[in-house]
Amino acid sequence: MTPSDLTELQTLLDQSQVSTASLTTEDASTAPGTIWTVTAEDLQRYGIQTLAEALNFLSLGMNTEKHLDYSEIGARGVVFAGDYGAHVLLLIDGHAINEQWDGGAYFDRQMGIPLELIDHLEIILGPGSVLYGSNAMLGVINVVTRNGRTIDGGWAAVDSNVPSSLRASLGAGKELDVFGRSTDVVVGAEMYRSTGPRVELGPQPYGLDGVTGEPRRFTDDDVGTGIWGGELTTGRFANVFGAHAKVASGDFTLDLRGSTARRGTPTSVYGNFGDRNNWERDRYASSDLRWRRDLSRVVGLDARLYADHYDYYQQLSTRAAENCLDGQVEGCTYRLAGQARWLGLDTHGTLDWLTNGHLVTVLGADARMRRISSWEDYVEYTSGEAVPTDDYELGENAIGVYLEQTAHPWDTVGLNLGARLDGDERFGTHLSPRAALALLPMKGSVIKVMYSEAFRAPTAFERYYADITYWVEARDLQAEVVRSVEASVEQQFGEQRVLVGVFGARWTDMVSEEELTEAQIADAIASGVLDEDVVTAYQYRNLGSSQNYGVNAAWQGAAIDRRLHFGATVTVADWIAGTAFALDGPGDFAVAPKLFGNVHADLNLGTDLPTVGLACRFVGPRLIDYSDFDPVPKAPTTAEVRGTLSGHVPRVERLTYRLSANVRTSTDTPFPIGPLSGPVPGYDHQETAPVDPFTALAGLAYEF
């Protein structure tokens, strides 16, 4: 007689197996951390187009906010606006993507990985430096790509956010017999282009140019109006190309990845409004060779040799003399470039003492050499003469050694202790410990308690950037540090899963742009690092400490023979009063929502019928990033709803479609836009970067 109830078996199959939290494959519910997974099927069913959207609509604890055409990322009520994702460590198949010049990573189109290549996302909330080192302060996200065996063919896909964008993707994967050896091969490439949509901004009555005394010029016209704004059209664009290849044979896996992304910056206050000549570009190339072998029943060895290149370029054309150097009264083009190359070897040994996963030691080291360079100049509008203002090039070395010990003394208890010591020529040393306890008091229940620390090394840009017109370099910057405690309870009820957790964190030495005092400016002028006529200048500095705390909860389930999937998450967070870097008094942190979450459900209507997906994210009021208005305005509570139909095109074999519509209840964001940050006659409220209230996506994919 066979069992009539598949529930227990299905529950086992549904358990997410993750490898990011402890470098060993394990069940997510007992791994050391609050871990959330998003599958490739989820991305398809809910019309997800980017990692940022996956975090907003499907994940617990992380949220992103669109700043015109790139996304700010935060977690558990903490967002560091303008950090370009430097406080979240982004991995692709375990390879760190955060570049070594400014620490940034992109979570939107610029990630440059074809969506069709993603197998699943592993999202770890909270500090994660114990195994990965710098940047893992808010969390770690590992984008795990598919292998050729599961693709077993290829795809060609095209989709459009009608009518402003077009994406095309092509790829294939297969397990092949190469010289008698099983070899898994995957290749994929994606191209994305967007223009607009049109949006009307301003007018903001800025007034006079501080140098010429004439109405400031915000366009390429010789005569300025002093007014910023107008219709934004072609100046708003993005062109992205990314390619990825993976070959695995025997003990070796080779990953190659490259991407280039160019994005218009038509609303920068340092450039002409709407000018298509104002843009920035990021280019990545990375290679990763992994070797893995079991040396005995107890000992295994992993090694990863990696080499990466990143470069950044920005140019801003302006006719405003006050944005240029002395004497450049007709205007100039500001240019900034940064480059980083790094080469490293990450090796770790795994000792499974009892050969059953009950007592495992991981000991590893990650050594890295970096070469960083940057230059900056202002090109005079009339003569084309370039005047350099900053230039540095240096080599740095860094090493991290890590140790992790897991133990399961009883079937219902799991311990994980670890620490990583990082030494870096850029800032010195830092120790990042972690201790985690998991208890299984009864069937389907897991209780976790954890302490962890993480840090973010000051970036080369933060440490070495200098501009004699307004910026002093900061060579004594220290690493930012976060210390966190959290506890959670997870319970499985048949096909339903519920999680509730609490967390608290202390943030110290956070890096912030600080305006220098008159005395500090005078000292800088005297030492020659600032021009004689500078009256306003800035420097990156480490601030004091702040503490935040909160609750997160999640519910996931399935019904109707698993044709219906649903889930909901919510995070509530706040800051302790009197802490250091609150924007508008204690307890408030710019851009970060105190309440956010999502609800989603999808239903498979049956064979030959579409799957309907409905996802909704909500985010509470957020303080504007910076503003001189009193009180500081807030972006209102916002809900965003996405409906998706996906399925096979009738009577056309191998062709699938995806149709989505996205609606927002508010087009306001917490990011100010334009040159005015406070009230002046004719300007009585803070204008913010808008987002589109409605978008529609249509896509087709052919699988072969």
Place this chain on the structure above:
Amino acid sequence: MIANLLFLSQALAAETAVPVPLQATLLTKVAAYDRSNSGDTGPILIVERDGDVASHRIASQLQQALEGAERPSSVARATFTSADAVAVQCAAAGAHIVYVATALSPEETTALAAALTGKNILTVSSDPTSVPEGVVLAFDLISGQTKILINLPQARAQGVDFDTALLSIAKVYK
């Protein structure tokens, strides 16, 4: 049982995506959906490749998990020499389930399928790629979740009769 499973991670992950202890539990549950045997599968024969560290580790870990389970299974061990030898080893042990703890070449897989045809034996492999080639059952990790892979024609050829309920949640190769 669930508590046991949740903690048993795959520390040395060279050969299998799905942690071996999880495979052990899934195997005993999946076997219960084989209508061709009356519930007594005999010992589970684990076959490893001589001199292969990874194969030996998988075999040892699987044996520990099966023997230490809430409902322990009896286990027999053997070394892979040939497909015909596996058939003889199964008969000698009285086993109706054989777990091959190593990757087999396509020729070895084909030979094994032929040798076990009509023998009422469920073949399981640590290598999910061998299912399309002729092994009846394996487990794979797709989108971070475990999938049951079943070669249905080979299952029938070997006298394994899986309940349709199981087939509805598995990836079936026809």
